[in-house]
Amino acid sequence: MSAELISPLPIARTCPYAPPAEHRRLREEAPIARVKLPNGRTAWAVTKHEHIRTVLSDPRFSSNRRDPGFPSLSREPPPASDLKPLLLELDPPEHGQVRRGVLGEFTVQRTQALGPRIQQIVDEHIDAMLAGPRPVDLVQAFSLPVPSLVICELLGVPYADHEFFQKRSATLVNQQNTAEEIGRAVGELMMYLGKLVAAKAQDPTDDLLGRQIRKQRESGAVDYEDLVSMAFLLLIAGHETTANMISLSTLVLLQQPEKLAALQADPTKTLGAVEELLRYFTIAEHALGRVAREDVELGGVLIRAGEGVLLLANTGNRDPEVFGNADELDLERGARNHLAFGFGPHQCLGQNLARLELQIVIDTLFRRIPGLRPAVPVETLSFKDDATVYGIREFPVTW
Amino acid sequence: MRIIIDENKCCGAGQCVLIAPRVFDQRDDGIVILLDEAPPKELHAAVREAACVCPGAAIALEERP
Ligand code: HEM
Ligand code: SF4
Numbered sequence: 001m002s003a004e005l006i007s008p009l010p011i012a013r014t015c016p017y018a019p020p021a022e023h024r025r026l027r028e029e030a031p032i033a034r035v036k037l038p039n040g041r042t043a044w045a046v047t048k049h050e051h052i053r054t055v056l057s058d059p060r061f062s063s064n065r066r067d068p069g070f071p072s073l074s075r076e077p078p079p080a081s082d083l084k085p086l087l088l089e090l091d092p093p094e095h096g097q098v099r100r101g102v103l104g105e106f107t108v109q110r111t112q113a114l115g116p117r118i119q120q121i122v123d124e125h126i127d128a129m130l131a132g133p134r135p136v137d138l139v140q141a142f143s144l145p146v147p148s149l150v151i152c153e154l155l156g157v158p159y160a161d162h163e164f165f166q167k168r169s170a171t172l173v174n175q176q177n178t179a180e181e182i183g184r185a186v187g188e189l190m191m192y193l194g195k196l197v198a199a200k201a202q203d204p205t206d207d208l209l210g211r212q213i214r215k216q217r218e219s220g221a222v223d224y225e226d227l228v229s230m231a232f233l234l235l236i237a238g239h240e241t242t243a244n245m246i247s248l249s250t251l252v253l254l255q256q257p258e259k260l261a262a263l264q265a266d267p268t269k270t271l272g273a274v275e276e277l278l279r280y281f282t283i284a285e286h287a288l289g290r291v292a293r294e295d296v297e298l299g300g301v302l303i304r305a306g307e308g309v310l311l312l313a314n315t316g317n318r319d320p321e322v323f324g325n326a327d328e329l330d331l332e333r334g335a336r337n338h339l340a341f342g343f344g345p346h347q348c349l350g351q352n353l354a355r356l357e358l359q360i361v362i363d364t365l366f367r368r369i370p371g372l373r374p375a376v377p378v379e380t381l382s383f384k385d386d387a388t389v390y391g392i393r394e395f396p397v398t399w
Numbered sequence: 400m401r402i403i404i405d406e407n408k409c410c411g412a413g414q415c416v417l418i419a420p421r422v423f424d425q426r427d428d429g430i431v432i433l434l435d436e437a438p439p440k441e442l443h444a445a446v447r448e449a450a451c452v453c454p455g456a457a458i459a460l461e462e463r464p
Contacts, residue, residue: 057456096410103411103429336418337452345410347454352413 008036009045009310010073010286010386016378017252018327019285020385023047023315032301035310043071043289043308044301049319049339051299052288052311057344061290061309065089071289071308073388084225086233088346091293095345102230102349105154105208111352114153118360121149126368135375135398139247142365143395144170147242148235150357155231156207157196164192173240175387189235193228208234238350241283244384244391245354246361249277251381251395252329253366254373259331260366267363273331274358279338280329282314283390288342313339314390371399400443401461402436402450408457415449415458422446423458431457 011020018024026033027047035045046052055061064070066081066089087098104110125142132141148166151157157165171177171185197209201222204210209227216222253260263269288311296303303309317338318326341348348354366372374381375396382393402422411429415422422442424432438446450458 057454099410100428100430104427105429106411106413107425107427107429108413108416109425336414336448341412343454345455347410347412349412352417 008038010038013383013385016381016383017280017329019312019314019318023285023312024318026312027315027319032299032303037071037308038073038075039077041069041071041308043310044303045310045312046298047312047315047319048299049316049322052313052316052339053343054298055290055309055311056288056339056342056346058296059092060293060296062091062293063089063095063290063346064091065289067291067306069291069306069308071291071310073286073386084229086229087349088233088237092345098226099345099349102208102212105211106349106352108352111356114150114353115356115360117153118146118150118357119364121146121153122360122364123368126365130369135396138250138395138397139243139392140170140394143243143246143250144173144239146246146361147239147357150242150353151235151238154208154234154353155196156200156205156209161192161196165189168192169235169239172236173243175384175393190228190232193231194224197224197227197231234350237348238353240391241389242354242357244283244389245277245281245358247392247395248281248283248390249274249358249362250365250372250397251374251378251392252277252280253362255378256329259329263331263362264366269331270359270362271355272334274355274362275336275338276329276331276333277358278340278355279317279323279333279335281390282317282338282340284340284342285312285314285390286310287388288313288339311339311342313342369399372397373399400437400446400463402433402438402446403459403461404431404433405455405457405459406430408455409453410455410457412454414452414454418449418452419445423449 011022013020026045031048033045034042036042046055090098125146129136129141145166148169152162152165168185168189172182200209200213204213212227213222263273290309292303292305292307294305320326323335341351375398384391409431413425416425419442422435422438424434426432450460
């Protein structure tokens with residue numbers, strides 16, 4: 001069980017629809033294995049479904065991304081930050097307290113209330129695509145702006161500020177930008193969110209920020225700094241992730257027209273299809289990390305305190321012990337026990353919103369643009385193999 | 400089948416509500432509510448699935464023959 005993966009992560013994919021073959025080999029031969037990271041350190045890669053669930057629900061593993069042992073795909077150490085830790089980085093018991101503060105904003109019911117607005121946002125972007133030139137980059141014209149505007153809606157960003165918000169959030173996720181450009185966009189967004197929170201304190205409107213302010217007032221003092229970092233986390237956690245899933249789902253459905261046709265014939269199948277697309281792509285393959293707080297034995301391997309663990313969830317979601325024909329996209333599979341949103345107490349807070357966005361996109365995009373197709377050979381598309389979150393960089397489409 | 404939920408473990412992602420809406424609901428603050436602690440047989444499969452996917456292991460089942 002002490003096998004090592006010689007080549008450092010990230011490893012380039014040979015197929016855009018499957019994690020690298022090396023990850024699969026690990027799952028088959030050494031499901032808990034040492035791997036090299038780009039910064040020269042090593043971490044444990046965990047590739048079996050069962051082990052990934054175990055680690056993600058075990059409080060002996062920490063989410064503290066500022067711990068030097070936390071596995072990262074970046075060459076540089078994380079920039080020193082005086083920002084208070086985000087929800088995503090907290091461990092129990094603080095994590096549960098903070099999460100419970102916002103949980104009510106993400107219930108199934110509350111999320112569904114956003115449906116009509118999401119539909120409107122999707123329709124407006126399709127109108128603009130249909131009225132504009134062809135070919136167009138689906139990523140810029142559709143996949144990125146839709147989830148960014150949904151987050152505007154969730155937070156209660158006024159309409160007049162949508163463009164400002166969206167430009168900055170697009171800068172944040174563009175890997176082509178320099179660290180300086182990204183840093184400036186982060187600064188501008190934080191400043192903007194600070195002003196937004198201050199405005200909501202004057203006039204607590206009926207949206208996430210307004211309701212949080214009213215609720216916190218009832219139980220004592222409002223922590224404005226916390227609200228700003230929560231708003232920022234929702235943007236970084238909910239924007240590029242959803243955008244990547246929109247682009248990847250569109251591509252695979254265009255490439256497998258018989259599956260798309262079956263979906264279009266029966267819209268009650270869309271939600272199940274979304275679940276399978278989430279499993280199939282599991283874009284967080286490189287995004288789920290933990291660091292051991294104490295020595296832990298897992299599947300016969302001793303993980304020492306301070307060592308990093310990477311949960312390769314896309315590989316775990318292809319585990320044949322859990323999913324039959326795991327490498328196949330089966331839109332009628334009906335399996336929900338996948339790890340696309342993680343597992344345990346940190347499991348994606350925005351998952352119901354993400355499901356709803358994807359459902360509306362899939363139900364609308366192909367219906368309104370029936371001739372939609374890739375405008376370039378699919379082999380020439382560039383995928384985010386080396387990124388923390390997997391996706392497509394640019395996806396020219398026409399119709 | 401009898402269902403026992405542990406509110407303290409619930410992390411409120413609402414998976415159980417999506418899978419078995421006749422058995423589980425969420426309070427305004429996101430925490431699970433048990434609507435039926437002994438659901439009829441035709442819901443058992445959905446309840447088992449909800450217990451399996453619950454990220455907080457907050458749903459325990461007592462299966463009686
Ligand atoms: C398809 C799109 C999405 C995917 C694949 C995804 C995936 C994930 C994953 C894997 C985690 C767990 C991280 C960990 O355990 O370390 C997570 C956490 C989180 N996600 Fe998502 N996410 C998506 C969309 C969203 C959206 C739309 C929002 C909100 C607007 C959101 C907000 C969050 C937050 C706040 C957390 C941290 C929860 C916590 O630490 O308790 N996500 N997401
Ligand atoms: S699935 Fe589990 S964690 Fe999620 S709401 Fe239901 S009981 Fe709570």
